[in-house]
Amino acid sequence: MRLRLERRLEQRWWHTVIAPVGAVLAALVVGAVFLAIEGFSPVTVYRELFKASFTSAFGITDSLAIATPLVVTGLAAAVAFRMNLFNIGAEGQLYAGAIGGAWAGLALGPHLPGPLAVAAVLAASVVGGLVWALPVAVFKAWFGTSEIITSLMLTFVALYLMRFLIFGSKSYWRDPAATNFPQGRKIAEAAELPPFGTYRTGWGLVVVIVVAVAVWALIRFTSAGFDMNVVGTSPEAARYAGISTARVVLMGLLLSGALGGLAGGIEVAGRAHALDPNGLELGLGFAGIVVAALARYNSFAILLVAAFLGGLRNAGVALQTLPGERVPVEVSLMLQGAILLFAIGAEIFVRHRLRLVRSGIGPAAGVAT
């Protein structure tokens, strides 16, 4: 007997729901095992996790504050990944976007009325992300260079550039008044995305929901979106249909980079209010890959998944202060990693089925399904 993976001829709609839900459940089970080994009660920990992030107004809004950038980095990963373009550099595009956005908030913010100032920050952050994705896109589209390598490497360039601007030089972004500790200059107040009352989430949430709908509409209803779909599902068919693969690949990666950059702008306008390396180096770009994978690249699912993962990250803090049942912050991060692992694993089972085959029958027999 042997186990065999076979490609499914037709995918049922419920596979796409079962897969991510199953992945989360499996990750929770693995997490429970780890928790038990560490001497915690998994039931208590999960109950507290849920309570801390999803039951009170403050908990929910704190979770949504973390979910806000995750929506955009999730979209950034999704638009590229669905075309089989693995831009894993949203993290770096976020930093580049933050640099651009903070520049606009400092240079243009004081001279513009509120909404325009915010728009300037967001637009500049998109430009930042585009600039950062451009080399990745060009080298992929015309030279076939692996976008995985280039986007990841450029992430480090962006990271060190951002640190240099604040810690290593007297740049435009650095606050000259902060002699005690290097930090970024605060952007103009008009350029900040205002919070909802005393809660920590704010208009950034509205922005990302609009962006999610826009990305969905772009892919669903425009010819560019159609081309991206065709290239994603079958490059051969695209060539046959006369679609310029290079152009579409370029477009897809640039769109992905623009979204990654936008996440940086939203963080600067909504939370950090300055180019603040400490406040931006949170792995939001990498977490976007988890969001996209779990949401199976669907814009609306991304909103839900981001809220879920936002809650998970938010709970990391609450879990540490449980009386008598202190859980290290690494638990919530480990859960996130486990969820990604299972989400990718589950993807195989959406596309394939596992079959037990009697020994002695050759692989050719598998065709007859």
Add this chain to the structure above:
Amino acid sequence: MGENHTMTIRSRFGRWRWLLVLSTALGLMAAACGSSSDDGTDTSSGTGDSTKTSEATADSTATSEADGAATDSGEAIKVAFVYVGPVGDAGWTKKHDDGRKELEEALGDKVETSFLESVPEGAESEAVFERLAREGNKVIFGTSFGYMDQMLAVAEKYPDTVFMHATGFKTSDNMGTYFGAAEEARYLSGMAAGAMTKSNTIGYVAAFPIPEVIRGINAFTLGAQKVNPDATVKVVWTSTWFDPTVEKEAAQTVLSAGADVVAQHQDTPSAGEAAQAAKGFWVGYNDDMSRFAPDAWLTAPVWDWGPFYIKTVEAVVDGSWKSEQYYGSMADGLVNLAPVSDTVPQDVRTQIEDLQKEIEAGTFAPFTGPVAKQDGSEAIAAGAEAPLADLLSMNYFVKGVDGKIEG
């Protein structure tokens, strides 16, 4: 359809292994059920070297009432600590957590402490401080510089909570700061380093070019020059307080550039491991870290936060607390020097001990003129003692430091 779409996985992952994985998982699940029944009696903080403390003995019934509402029925005051690194860092954060444990021991059931590890500085920390205030903590200690603006913002929203910020300089009615004259111990540790260097080049792995760190480098350099006028101190910046890999690499850099002693303004003992591997010597920081690199170990400026934490919380309890900028010293015990290794010649050790007594008695201060800046110009006039305000905003290197404040 075609064969290329069918892949067998037997070769790499046979059925035996599936069975193995399954049975392991089931076994672990069983263990999980077992331990969840006796809920929370054996909680460890998860980090390897945590000692058994009152955490484990804390009433396990509290779990059920973790609603984050106001303080519980008893008189216990809730005190929270926010750390930038993990409590297992063997340095800065560990020492603060030692202080927290002393607080628990001293005040017993009158206090209920909690702590948060690895909280990033900057924007995201605001949510952390606000949550702690909301959950009814009456005193919140933040132990890293980068929490300053966030703590101040939350302090404004929660006027009934006392916020205490280590190493910062912003205060309000309900927010104070605390720190201490590490430069006193830095000077003494510099003497040990100056005596031990043969190449006359001492490496210094430092986090950020800010007054706190610059002050330490200068005091260390002056101490080294006291016993060895030819000693120079080569500075390398890491742009991080806590990153064992980066700290180690930075130490390796200065060691390969000719340094044979390494000092540090970092949170972990990684630089010591690099020094030991290069057969050099090492001056640590925060804690007696000798066990991490016993051959390289010389000494270290160390902190003792416990008494201050006890004093502060007691003051809040009896209502006598007032916002202030506390600056401890070797005299009041906040700052200490770890025992100096036997590797250091006896006469130098005696010299260090004598000077420590003078510092504690207030008859010697590390920053006493004449002190010259890097370019030779006068920093502190002969016989003068630099005032505290100058120390807290120090932004120049003294002569003998090889490095630049701007990167």
